[in-house]
Amino acid sequence: MTVRGNVPSELATGDLTAITCRLCGSSGLSSVVDLGATPPCERFLTAAQLDQPEMTYPLHLRVCTSCWLAQIPPLISPEDTFTEYAYFSSYSSSWVEHAKAFVNDVVDRLRPEFVVEVASNDGYLLRHVVDRGVRCLGVEPSANVGAAARERGVDTLTEFLSPELGARVRAEHGPADVVVANNVYAHIPDVLGFTQGLRALVADDGWVSIEVQHLLTLMELNQYDTIYHEHFQYYSVASARRALAAGGLALVDVELLPTHGGSLRLWARPAELSAAVSARVGEVIAREEAAGLLDISGYGQFAARVAGVRRDLLAFLVQAAAEGRTVVGYGAPGKGNTLLNHCGIRPDLLAYTVDRNPYKHGRFTPGTRVPIFPPERIAADRPDYVLVLPWNLKTELLDQLSYVRDWGGKLVFPIPSLEIV
Template identity: 40%
Template sequence: MQDIVRRLDTCRVCGRDDWLEVTSFGSVPLANGFLDPADLPAEEPAYPVDVIVCRGCRLMAVRHVIRPDVLFRHYVYVTSESDQMTGHMRRIVGWCTRRAALAPGELVVELGSNIGLQLGLFQEQGQRVVGVDPAENLAAIANARGVRTLPEFFGGDQGRRIHAEQGEAKLVLGRQCFAHIDDVHNVLDGATAVLAPDGLVAIEVPYLLDLLEENQFDTIYHEHLSYYSVTTLGHLFQRHGLRIVDVERAAVHGGSIVVFAAREGSDHPTRPSVGQLLSLERQRGLDTDAAYLEFAERAHQVITEIGDLVRDLAARGLTVAGYGAPSKGTTLLQFCGLGPAEVRFCSDTTSLKHGRLLPGTRIPCCSPEQARAQEPDYYLLLAWNYAEEIIGKERDFLSRGGRFIIPIPQPRVVTAEPVPAVA
């Protein structure tokens, strides 16, 4: 275990070692460590999920860091092509194009580019693109789609090489991958190495404020090393000669921010959104210990409530299945101590997960088509960030008497009437 995991002693953003110990969710297997039923280990390796906050820059992090090649060399998370996510990716293109004044032929570099869906949208409007993603299986899919992708971790060397081969980038983009990165300074070294003098760095991350206020404890797992506020990102960018010039809030992944940074001394003006969110974070107490400790108390209370609800349904002879098998879902099931006796199966659209068992719980994962043949009484909506879209799509299930349990921010049951709009 020692060669796979290390303890985070100093803050990866500011270097301080003054930590608030927030809580521990125990030791669990990796959230994306799906198992082949034909080759089951007697015991799965489990690693602690301990949450800490830096009292210097207010970075929230998990204490134990798993070696990145263990997590990401063969990755089963594929960028969603849901209506919600496709619409969001198109908004990202618009936001970036306007702010960076992107013209056809200019270069866009994306780190953590997955199968290339986002870069493909930039290609459609004439930009040159290069993706960098360490997951070799996903990079191969992207290249097959015509999106040039390097199967590597992004850092200083990669940024300098892309600059030498392709020229300077008007936009360096990182969507929902920055939380996965341990050596964030090396990544920003790469970004500044390839960035044009008037270019922008755009980083999308789940928003720490939303995580705390909406009780999103299931988004805390080993792949998510860091949980960012605008305050913390400001500290980070400043160390690399960058300043935050604008922020957009986005209703994806439970609430995210897209933070735009420019070189110090560039002509990009600082928009009011930056000061507004910095002020909001202070108002909500993100610069104090209390906000994090109160979150921990609520999280453990809701973990108990979810587990009790599902176990009670199973004890009454009602069937429960999981809708979706995202990382947050495998995490929630493990934190709640639920297994195949309580949750019969999980249905997911990602074919890489079909026929596999969920890590830790060993609940089987199947396709939506297979799930329809064994419809449960209740679906535990593990992909709760798509709740509105899913519930709208599953009206027939509800009309037949089926029910959804939406677990976050606290468990509630949705029936056929009315079908609510759920964030």
């Protein structure tokens, strides 16, 4: 695949038959769901940009019928998205606690002397490694969030991982006993090069831990809003095992996690170790096969279910508006912007949304131009309904937003199906 700027040449010319799988090279890509065209989900607009044109890009998920990697075309480069980034992991309390529990388990069980995290964001995880007295290094391409990590005392490189960077870090700092890559394996179009970078970082007897959303739960629970241009691919255990092997890593264990609506924690080791493989790997692959994810049968009805989610949410919002009810949002996550754009939800149906991240305050959601305010705005305005866009944090947010009950307000969760609490 050759690239013109950020757009593959076959897409620029309209020759879709030339699109090939980025993992195995097959041309057998089958449509899963077409969400139209949306702007990049983290390009929040300033007030000055509201009268300017906005670029949108097709958002069409396909699956490779040879290796079963679900993927979207690489229309936007990681450099476009992550040089300056609007997402700071530490604003999710439950995610920070999740990271802390992981670090304590790894330090107690594996006794690492050196830990590297790729896509380390604002130090949400490595700060706990620092607290445990273990030497560590973050690799984070976004300059603004990497700076926040360094302010927390986490040594951080502002670079994208590549095989060359992995080799340089290894030469300068030594091999890592544990390499962590949470919520990044879907964000890179060069799956092979990134995986080779992980292999270059890790010690020959070390461990690689990757957390990534599970395609199985995405399909079963209608989590289509997690499809956006930052996510280039969506993994089953079967396709992840193949991707890891292509870069010199062997999948040896897998954990099913509740984070982000259902995630995988993949444990890999250098392939030449010939390490024992947990029975859980085969068990999860068997579940994926039973769900139809290793043949085309599991994908056929997904688009119809997505359309149902859209209809139900729009029907609720239109009825609320007709009744004179006020609906506002909570959160401005990337997934929320897929949902808002796909449903065509604008300020006439959603007056505004709020977010804990000050970076987003005073800005507007991409495409739909919904204004974003600090969370305190909800208590001041006492709306009838609060549409929760980061539905994956439901347990955390039911507690945080319990004050909405004080005036009889209700919370609305749009996925996996419309729920009013």
